[in-house]
Amino acid sequence: MAAGAMRESGFGTLGGAGGALLEVRDLEKTFRRGARTVQAIDRFSLTVSEGEFVAIVGPSGCGKSTFLHILGGFEPHDGGTMLLNGAPVRGPGPDRGMLFQEFALYPWRSVIGNVAWALEVQGKPKAERIAIAERYLKLVGLSQFRDAYPAELSGGMKQRVALARVLAFEPRILLMDEPFGALDAQTRELMQEELNAIWQQTRNTVLFVTHDIDEAIYLADRVIVFTARPGRLKDEIRVKLERPRRIDVKKTAAYMGYRNRVWDSLREEVLKAREEFR
Amino acid sequence: MKAAAAPFSRGRRAALGLALPLAALAAWELSARYGTVPDYLIAPSRILAATWEMVLSGELWRHTADSLLRAIGGYAIGGAAGVAMGLLAGIARPVERFYDPIVSLTYPVPKIVVLPILIAWLGAGDASKIAVITAAVFYPTFINALYGAKGVNRLFVWSARNMGAAPLQVFAKVILPASLPQVLTGLRIGLALAFIVTVAAELQNSRSGLGYLIADAENSLRFDLMYAAIIAIGVIGFAGDRVLVALRRRALAGQTLGKEGAHG
């Protein structure tokens, strides 16, 4: 049914369409602070197909960012398996491109220097890496800022540089950890449109963590709802909106229907999360 | 990255931390007893015995008291002036503009250079030493108080004004507590400087104090006395810093502590 739905909406039919790129099974994560333990993720499973855009929403502190950090290889997990393209995930690596909420741009490197660095790490010759970096800077619309330094850029521009940087080393899957969370509302909306347009061209496989329902529905093919802590799979909603999507799609009845569904599902969890803090 | 490596247990950490100093002490003791080392490397056990003897005879106390009088005298004057002027400069632009060029120009200058001249002015006794200690302590306390007061979040001041607080209340209830962490940082740097300058001044020209004791013992080749005085200086420097850290912890209870902890 999954593949069928995707084909119906007319996307995701790249090379390995329907083939599972990422398979997460029964993932467990517990944090220990001294004698106290907090279960962050409880038996979470997820399959992502090649070329699919999956968004994960959940109340704050539900472990959705932790999940991405584990998948990125930055934090260890306590149980379960993670397979990328059939091979188990071990440690950080360039097959999973991570976009951080805090941008993580190196302040001592220029825009082009930041984008080209990943390619330098991979040992590409200088001319080639500059050419690739320039291509991706053009894709995010920042060609004229190639020699600027991060401190000279606005938040939205910084995140576009970070996006160009992560696209430039051509990962199998993009992991986006609330990438627009640090931006103001207007910039955020523009960035969503931009990401949508870029994705339309690149068709990357994306795992996108956010707490913003609108962002999730507008961008994703599938929205995963996390429960309050410990994070568990609560709900899964397929978004069968036409692609390419324009921003007006947010005004349609179909969109509002999805929005209500996700919000109803999430609301319970947000209330539960709030109880916990009382 | 080592991030995933298991941290050492407390016991293992402490054992490792003691390893180097203990090994050095043991090697020193053994070579002083059985080996041929220069005269000035007398055995640590003999140093301890001599120190204890001097504590009992009261000789160490007399010099310690003289050093402390100078250090604390200069520290109190320099620290009080530095904090008061620094806070004032932090809230009043004209005061800041008066001090800024003078302090910028003279800050990197080692204050000890004026000691010989101060001795000519004030004599070789306590006054010249206290004066140079005062000058040395003034700078870090002034600069830290200035930046502490200038760095107070504007919104704190605005909200206090908004509640109708008078300027004096804003100063006492907002600016003072908000700049306290940095004021205390300056006072801590100042205390360390006060001890350094005290010892330096006494080494150079004095008739009493721990620095004098070191210089005098050195001249008369009484190495046991020399080490006893060095130990006393170390203990005072360390204890003084601990007292300030403890005060800081009490004063800032509830505020998020700054990063500078016991590690300096």
Added chain:
Amino acid sequence: MADAVLRSLARWYSVPLVLAVWELLARTGAVSRRLMPSLVEIALAVWDAIASGDLLFHAGISLGRAFAGYALAIIFGILLGVAMARSRAFDALFEPIFSFGYPVPKIALYPIFIFVFGFGNLSKVMMIFLECLYPITVNAFYGMRGIDRVHVWAAHNMGASERQIFWRVLLPGAAPAIFAGLRIALPISLIVVIITEMIGESRGLGYFISYASASFEYSTAFAGVAAVAVIGFTLDRALVWLRNRLIFWERGAAFIGAA
């Protein structure tokens, strides 16, 4: 043009004001002329000391010692601080030495240094090295520890090696803190060289000042003080200039700042 002169005069007015008060006190004889020479007399003394070559000779000696100790402290301090930040074993071994030794006036060890290293340059250089080592090591340590973890993660994510991460992420990330340590240590190197030269030595600015003072030549002593002031100020400015060139991505250090 005239505007700019006025503005810098307005910013710096307090310096000429203080000098004017000094001159007034010296000229009216409110303070003994002998103890407080007028600025003109000090300027003449500076000129004499330069013309005779004395001042440059002693300044050269002091600077050489200060630089040697400072450079040693930079090399070993950064290495040690980085090693402590990267290896738990190093941290456990050296942390107590640095946290216990930090507030202790190490200058008290100078007489022992004289016995071990002799009266000449070496004992002074080693003393400067020891005093400067503490702030440089501690700042390098905290700089390495304080690096934003997403910077390291992003580098891992691109597949960077440990070596690449060290040179391209950790070292530049810690550079601002390392320079803060260098700036704290710089005046310390001058303090220690002057003190040690005042104690028992026949060369260097510390000796020059204490000798002139002991022979009641106060204007010459003030000339020495002025030379130390110029050196201290110039070196500090040079370090700040270098820092702002190297660490261009962060806003420059404040004029006074970073005490």
